[in-house]
Amino acid sequence: CRVRHYKFNVVMKNSTKLCSTKPIVTVNGRFPGPTLYAREDDTVLVKVVNHVKYNVSIHWHGIRQLRTGWADGPAYITQCPIQPGQTYIYNFTITGQRGTLLWHAHILWLRSTVHGALVVLPKRGVPYPFPQPHKEQVIVLAEWWKSDTEAIINQALKSGLAPNVSDAHTINGQPGPVSNCSSLGGYTLPVVNGKTYLLRLINAALNEELFFKIAGHKLTVVEVDATYVKPFKTDTVVIAPGQTTNVLVTADQNSGKYLVAASPFMDAPVAVDNVTATATLHYSGTLSSTRTTVTKPPPQNATAVANNFTDSLRLGINPCPSCKAANGSRVVAAINNVTFVMPTTALLQAHFFSISGVFTTDFPGNPPNTFNYTGTAPANLATTNGTKVYRLAYNSTVQLVLQDTGIIAPENHPVHLHGFNFFAVGKGLGNYNPKTDQKKFNLVDPVERNTIGVPSGGWVAIRFRADNPGVWFMHCHLEVHTTWGLKMAFLVDNGKGPNESLLPPPSDLPKC
Numbered sequence: 001c002r003v004r005h006y007k008f009n010v011v012m013k014n015s016t017k018l019c020s021t022k023p024i025v026t027v028n029g030r031f032p033g034p035t036l037y038a039r040e041d042d043t044v045l046v047k048v049v050n051h052v053k054y055n056v057s058i059h060w061h062g063i064r065q066l067r068t069g070w071a072d073g074p075a076y077i078t079q080c081p082i083q084p085g086q087t088y089i090y091n092f093t094i095t096g097q098r099g100t101l102l103w104h105a106h107i108l109w110l111r112s113t114v115h116g117a118l119v120v121l122p123k124r125g126v127p128y129p130f131p132q133p134h135k136e137q138v139i140v141l142a143e144w145w146k147s148d149t150e151a152i153i154n155q156a157l158k159s160g161l162a163p164n165v166s167d168a169h170t171i172n173g174q175p176g177p178v179s180n181c182s183s184l185g186g187y188t189l190p191v192v193n194g195k196t197y198l199l200r201l202i203n204a205a206l207n208e209e210l211f212f213k214i215a216g217h218k219l220t221v222v223e224v225d226a227t228y229v230k231p232f233k234t235d236t237v238v239i240a241p242g243q244t245t246n247v248l249v250t251a252d253q254n255s256g257k258y259l260v261a262a263s264p265f266m267d268a269p270v271a272v273d274n275v276t277a278t279a280t281l282h283y284s285g286t287l288s289s290t291r292t293t294v295t296k297p298p299p300q301n302a303t304a305v306a307n308n309f310t311d312s313l314r315l316g317i318n319p320c321p322s323c324k325a326a327n328g329s330r331v332v333a334a335i336n337n338v339t340f341v342m343p344t345t346a347l348l349q350a351h352f353f354s355i356s357g358v359f360t361t362d363f364p365g366n367p368p369n370t371f372n373y374t375g376t377a378p379a380n381l382a383t384t385n386g387t388k389v390y391r392l393a394y395n396s397t398v399q400l401v402l403q404d405t406g407i408i409a410p411e412n413h414p415v416h417l418h419g420f421n422f423f424a425v426g427k428g429l430g431n432y433n434p435k436t437d438q439k440k441f442n443l444v445d446p447v448e449r450n451t452i453g454v455p456s457g458g459w460v461a462i463r464f465r466a467d468n469p470g471v472w473f474m475h476c477h478l479e480v481h482t483t484w485g486l487k488m489a490f491l492v493d494n495g496k497g498p499n500e501s502l503l504p505p506p507s508d509l510p511k512c
């Protein structure tokens, strides 16, 4: 294994899209930011230098950070932010993971423009468990606002209303040729007839799940959230913010140009935003005047298409290692009427140095009132405010049932857990019923991931082993919901063994 060094200069940069120019926060002046490459078991050092007026922190979304929570990145959870003029070196080893992940700013709404791909290749000499592609391409999907995103959320918080939806989506930084006023023409993926390509799809959008489609071509899904799945073919991929999906696509249409589309999916009764980002798959050698073949993306509320996709995901290689370890498992439900209050010092520091008064460990293991989903928001809306964490013994097996209440918004919530991968053993609509639903769990080949969509008006059950000591954030990856309080943290105690404790913090850890 190697040590990989990267430098991230956080700088302002003017960017023009949709006929208007605004300064954005970027890494190294790029949108999306640079792709970070490493191999399984490599050590990665990223020196982040903050040249902007905002506090900054960077999260390596999906990297487990075994015993190195100091490098995880969520501001005020595992570190104090990197202040203007300051530097912090994120130092972590990628243990037993490979695949496509993403990195992004983890403070305020900066991740709208501060994000990029994190590609972990298998160890040298280890092939993919599917035919080797001719080439690989990272495809980053995101959202674009004409106005400043920090101003948008601040305005929304002041008014108490939902923030403005984005003005466009982007594919590798560009809204594409079909959008109004796209001088750049959009991203083009060049292909050679007969060859197969691995596309590493990343949803870096702030607030929207997306459909992804390529006209005239089937996509073979081989991986999600850097875990292999049993390959299956689909016309449409659905991908939530924070999720990644690897697909193989074979250029089997001889020639021409084909429309690539990313459009919003929202399982909500309201029409929110219908701006489709477009790009072009182009058979090399085809004249540029050749007509682009277009297929319409699914409508925004195509829940059946989305369910069909997520229900097809099955763990790829190993039998599920920690699915059956339900003995003594805990059932907790988030968010249990607690509105998480961000602390002013990082929880991980408070934990490691035993600083009292920063958080409490009385996060309730179950909702305070029996929850009954009836299709409308329940009456037990009273919440308590607090910085409450849920404590887990080292190596305990955890079962977590995430039940949607429809309170914040009647839509899917892509919930992301830091520090772990989990197995999605069950999913359903309506109320979770432990007696009947648990019997139907898939304990054989449930998909393993780090971000899971909780269906609107339904639930998912996930299982994981608490084998990573530290403090780990869990939150909805729709940024506006995180802002509103759909977040909490787990505290995993140290184990007794020699390699079972949180390592001490690096000397350059930022101070609050």
Ligand code: C2O
Binding pocket: 059, 061, 074, 104, 106, 242, 416, 418, 473, 475, 477
């Ligand atoms: Cu991708 Cu806590 O975030």
